Amino acid sequence: MIDQQSPEAWRERVFAADEELLARHAELVAIDNVIGLEAQVARLQHDLKKAKERTKDLQALVRARDEELAAMRASRSWRVGRALVRPLSRLRG
Amino acid sequence: MTAAPLFSVVTPVYDPPPAVLVAAVESVLAQTFRDWELILVDDASTDPEVRRTLREQAARDPRVKLVERPTNGHIVAASNDGVAAAAGTFVAFLDHDDLLAPDALAVNARRIAEHDDVDYLYSDEDRIREDGRFADPFHKPDWSPERLRSQNYCNHFSVMRASLVREVGGFREGFEGAQDHDLVLRVTEQARRIVHIPQVLYHWRVLPGSVAGDGGAKPYALEAGRRAVQDHLARVGIAGTVELVGPGRYHTRRVLPPERRVSVVIPTRGSTSLLWGRRTTLVTRAVRSALATTRHANLEIVVVYDTDTPDAVLAELHEIAGERLVLVPYDEPFNYSHKVNLGVLASTGDRLLILNDDVEVRSDQWLEELIAPLEQPDVGMTGARLLYSSTAVQHVGLAFSHGRYVHPYKKSPADLQGGWGKTAVIDREVSGVTGACVGIRREVYFEVGGHTEQLREDYNDVDFSYKVATAGYRILFLAHCELFHFESQTREAIPNPDDTRFLRRRWGIPWRDRYTPVYPNLPRPEDRDIALTRPRPAKEGRS
Numbered sequence: 001m002i003d004q005q006s007p008e009a010w011r012e013r014v015f016a017a018d019e020e021l022l023a024r025h026a027e028l029v030a031i032d033n034v035i036g037l038e039a040q041v042a043r044l045q046h047d048l049k050k051a052k053e054r055t056k057d058l059q060a061l062v063r064a065r066d067e068e069l070a071a072m073r074a075s076r077s078w079r080v081g082r083a084l085v086r087p088l089s090r091l092r093g
Numbered sequence: 094m095t096a097a098p099l100f101s102v103v104t105p106v107y108d109p110p111p112a113v114l115v116a117a118v119e120s121v122l123a124q125t126f127r128d129w130e131l132i133l134v135d136d137a138s139t140d141p142e143v144r145r146t147l148r149e150q151a152a153r154d155p156r157v158k159l160v161e162r163p164t165n166g167h168i169v170a171a172s173n174d175g176v177a178a179a180a181g182t183f184v185a186f187l188d189h190d191d192l193l194a195p196d197a198l199a200v201n202a203r204r205i206a207e208h209d210d211v212d213y214l215y216s217d218e219d220r221i222r223e224d225g226r227f228a229d230p231f232h233k234p235d236w237s238p239e240r241l242r243s244q245n246y247c248n249h250f251s252v253m254r255a256s257l258v259r260e261v262g263g264f265r266e267g268f269e270g271a272q273d274h275d276l277v278l279r280v281t282e283q284a285r286r287i288v289h290i291p292q293v294l295y296h297w298r299v300l301p302g303s304v305a306g307d308g309g310a311k312p313y314a315l316e317a318g319r320r321a322v323q324d325h326l327a328r329v330g331i332a333g334t335v336e337l338v339g340p341g342r343y344h345t346r347r348v349l350p351p352e353r354r355v356s357v358v359i360p361t362r363g364s365t366s367l368l369w370g371r372r373t374t375l376v377t378r379a380v381r382s383a384l385a386t387t388r389h390a391n392l393e394i395v396v397v398y399d400t401d402t403p404d405a406v407l408a409e410l411h412e413i414a415g416e417r418l419v420l421v422p423y424d425e426p427f428n429y430s431h432k433v434n435l436g437v438l439a440s441t442g443d444r445l446l447i448l449n450d451d452v453e454v455r456s457d458q459w460l461e462e463l464i465a466p467l468e469q470p471d472v473g474m475t476g477a478r479l480l481y482s483s484t485a486v487q488h489v490g491l492a493f494s495h496g497r498y499v500h501p502y503k504k505s506p507a508d509l510q511g512g513w514g515k516t517a518v519i520d521r522e523v524s525g526v527t528g529a530c531v532g533i534r535r536e537v538y539f540e541v542g543g544h545t546e547q548l549r550e551d552y553n554d555v556d557f558s559y560k561v562a563t564a565g566y567r568i569l570f571l572a573h574c575e576l577f578h579f580e581s582q583t584r585e586a587i588p589n590p591d592d593t594r595f596l597r598r599r600w601g602i603p604w605r606d607r608y609t610p611v612y613p614n615l616p617r618p619e620d621r622d623i624a625l626t627r628p629r630p631a632k633e634g635r636s
Contacts, residue, residue, distance in 0.1 A: 021438055024539075028434055031542030035560055036599050043601045 098156070099205070100129040100198050101181030101255065105171035106189045107136040111146040113190040113298060118150045118157065120192040120296075126199035132178050134160045136171035169264040169272050176255070176263050185252045186273065190298045192221065193250065197294035201252050204288050212254045212284035213277075215247040216294040220513075227296055231513045232610040235289045239466075239569050240521035241281065242322050242335075244342050245274035246514060250295035253280050268321055270314025275321035282328060291610065319343055331469065342519055344573050347465035355392040355464055356442030357383060360423075360432035361450035363402030368482060368579060375579065376450035377409045383448065384414065387460035393417050397436040400424040429528070430544035430553045437538055445538055449529040451579040455480070462574035463532040473537045473566020474558070476526025478517075479578040480507055487578045489516070490523030490570035491558060493603035494610075498555045498596075500527070501609050522608050523570040525558025529578050533561070540564060551588040552596050559600045 072078055102121055106114065121131045131154075135147050144161075151159035160178050162171060176184055183205070187193060197216070205211050219230040233246055240246050251273070261279040268275040281287055315337055322343050323335040333347035361376040368378075380394055394414045398407065400422050411418055421439045423432050433447055444464045456462070459477070466472050479488035484507040492501050502509055502517045511517035528544075531554070541560035544553045561568055 025434065025438055028438075028539065028543040029546060031539070032545045032547075032560075033542070035542050035563075036545065036547075039559070039563065039599045043599070046601075 098128050098130045098181045099202060100126075100183050100185055100252070101175075101179030102129060102131045102185045102187050102193075102198075103134065103172060103175030103179060104131065104187045104189055105134045105136055105168055105175060106138060106143065106147060107165070107168075107171070108138045108140050108143055109189040111140075111142050113300075114143065114146055115150065117187060117189055117191060118153075120195075121187065122154060122157075123195050124193065124198045125196050126202050128202070129156060129198055130179070130181060131157045132160060132175045133157065134171045134175040134178075135162060136167070137162050137165040167269050169266050169269055172272065173263045176258055179255055181255055183252050184255045184258055185250065187295075188249070188297075190300060191249065192296040192298070194292075194294045194296065197250060200290055200292060200294060204290060208286055208288075210285040211288055212257050212286060213280050214252040214288045214290060215277075216250045216290035216292055218249050218295040218297055219293050221296045221298040223299060227293075229513055230293050232291065233289060233514070234522065234608040234610065235291075236287045237522040237608060238281070239567070240519060241278065242325065242343065242345050243519040243521060244515060245271070245277060245318070247277050247281075248273050249297060251277060254284075257283060268317045270311045271318035271321050274318050275324070278321060278325040279328075282325070291605075315340065333465070338573075339515070339518070342515060344520065346462075346573075347468065349389060349461040349465040350468070351389070351391060353389075353391060353444050353464065354442040355389060355444045355446055355460060356395050356437070356440035357392060357446045357448055357460075358395045358397065358433060358436035358440055359448045359450050360397045360429060360436060361402065362399040363406035364450075366451065366579060374406055374409070377406060377413060379448060379450050379452050379454075380410060380413050382452075382454040383460070386454045386457050388458065389460050389464075392460070393419055393440065393442060395419045395421060395436045395440045397421040397423050397432045397439075399427075428546055428549040430546045430548060433528075434543045434546065437535075437543060443535050445531075445533050445535055447528065447531045447533070449578065452479070452529060453577040453579070454575075455577060456573060456575040459574045459576065462571055463530070466569055466571065467532060467534050471565075471567055472569055473533065473561040473564065474526060474568045475532040475574075476523070476568070476570050477530040477574040477576050478570070478572050479527065479529060479576050482577055482579055486517060487580060488527045488529070489518075489572070490521070490609065491525035491527060491555065492606040492609035493524045493555070493559075494606040495604060496602050498525075498552065498603070516609060518572050520569060520571050520573070522567050524562065524568070524606055524608055525555055526568060526570060527578075528554030528557065529580075530574075530576055531557075537561060537564070537566060547595060548592055551586070551592045556596060556599065559596075 104117065118131065118133070121129065133147055133151065135144065138144055147159055151157045158178060160174050162174060172186070183201070185198070185201070200216070201214050204214060215233070217231060217233050219227050222228050234240060237246070257280055258276070261276070261283060264272045264276055318341065319335050319337045322345070326333055326335065326345065331345065331347065333345045336344045336346060338344045359376060359379065363374065363376060365372050365374050376396065394417050396410055396418065398420060407420060419439055421436055423435065425431065437445055444467055446460065446463060463475050463477060466475050476488070476490065481487050486502045486505045486507060486509060488500050489502055489511070492499050502511060505517070509517055541557070541564055545556050548556055558568060
């Protein structure tokens with residue numbers, strides 16, 4: 001039969017007797033947390049950059065559509081058409 | 094004076110069927126990129142029809158040059174004559190019976206334009222069957238040096254900076270049949286930047302007796318390939334010997350220095366299971382097999398056991414491992430990562446081997462296989478080939494792809510090789526390895542903060558792999574280190590959604606795996622000859 005130690009006794013021998021080991025476990029957990037947070041920040045920065053690029057593209061698209069609309073409204077056919085249908089708008093009440 | 098072309102396509106020619114030679118030349122003439130030259134090197138073909146065809150082809154376009162050797166010198170001499178005649182900045186190699194995709198040079202030119210320091214580019218390839226159809230696409234991994242030692246996966250389409258090819262001395266006499274593998278090894282050792290283009294740009298023709306049709310068609314090439322890899326080991330300073338393990342497949346058996354202290358860390362609760370009809374204590378079986386199959390003496394077995402583990406199990410462990418046993422009691426709620434971290438903290442080895450208790454080692458010198466590659470400073474972690482008790486494949490490396498973390502070839506028969514690339518049976522880089530059997534250097538373990546204790550059960554190995562890879566280390570799957578993993582084959586583990594969310598929050602959603610490419614939009618193997626453009630049938634029941 002081997003001399004099985006209780007967890008408390010083991011900790012006393014391995015950890016309590018050597019504070020450095022306890023500190024190393026805490027260090028291990030802290031490093032993991034830092035790496036995890038750094039990875040998360042890097043990913044979020046990447047996502048933000050992509051979102052900004054997408055926003056820029058969409059804003060350019062909206063501007064182009066606005067310009068198209070303005071050009072269309074300035075056209076003769078639009079003005080003639082609008083003049084033709086204006087009396088009908090009175091019917092809508 | 095005209096500027097030098099960007100690409101010199103070198104084609105050694107020796108008695109091919111004239112029709113396929115013409116097709117090869119036409120595939121170059123049809124390139125969408127115009128800045129090239131084609132150098133046809135006739136290695137003293139005996140067929141007058143071939144000689145006449147070559148002269149006709151050379152007359153078709155001023156960019157086609159013909160070099161006629163007076164005597165047959167074999168592939169190495171002919172290829173070197175082609176390189177000597179090349180005026181291009183990059184040389185590319187096209188066999189006399191193969192085809193380039195129309196945009197092969199254009200795509201390469203685009204990638205070269207992105208970086209000034211590109212020295213070597215390779216791309217995906219497929220085969221031309223005897224009926225002329227393209228089939229069996231080989232989707233290659235990104236740069237994978239371990240895989241290149243195991244097989245010449247880069248060829249074809251190889252594009253190399255011409256100055257570097259000349260600097261390394263071109264093709265070497267004495268390596269006929271594996272001269273391309275030898276050259277790729279020597280060029281990549283010196284290359285400043287290596288680029289993989291994940292596109293099929295080369296079509297390899299299957300002819301009776303060709304390497305494309307039968308890997309064993311040129312037996313002399315296999316020994317030349319083995320010597321090429323052995324020479325490479327000497328040049329890059331890897332202590333080991335190269336073995337031929339199959340047609341075009343090599344295994345590097347590395348040397349584990351005897352002074353390396355290895356700590357085998359095994360978390361357990363001392364449970365038993367029914368294995369092949371007999372109730373067995375898992376951890377004692379694992380430790381017994383682990384010790385019986387290694388010759389490495391400088392090791393310790395660190396068992397992290399739940400405090401309800403039966404005394405008899407601990408006694409048996411002591412009997413098996415003797416003075417090499419270190420017992421670490423654990424009395425907290427189950428947390429695999431915490432258990433492993435505690436075991437590592439209690440260990441003294443400069444190399445760690447983390448092992449599940451439900452394994453049994455199958456291969457001899459498994460520990461040496463798994464730990465010796467860690468002598469290379471850029472190798473951070475290694476993993477083994479794991480089989481279910483039924484001998485079906487359980488693990489040949491992890492792939493992070495299309496939002497999932499998968500075990501490629503899981504539940505496939507043990508003799509499955511993994512297609513053209515033999516992905517399931519060769520040593521190679523992978524994105525991750527399962528936590529059931531992991532080799533790692535002690536300093537790397539601490540550098541990446543060990544296993545995250547926020548993942549108690551699932552995916553701690555995926556997170557750990559991400560951390561090791563993000564720290565800049567290579568992760569290797571070692572096909573010749575084989576264990577049984579007595580995980581249930583029929584009960585599918587359902588990961589905790591919180592764990593999946595945790596992983597994605599840290600690392601994002603994976604899409605394309607670098608080392609085990611999966612393309613779900615490609616036809617399944619059984620459908621691969623069906624045209625990709627086949628129209629889909631209209632859905633029924635909708636107006």
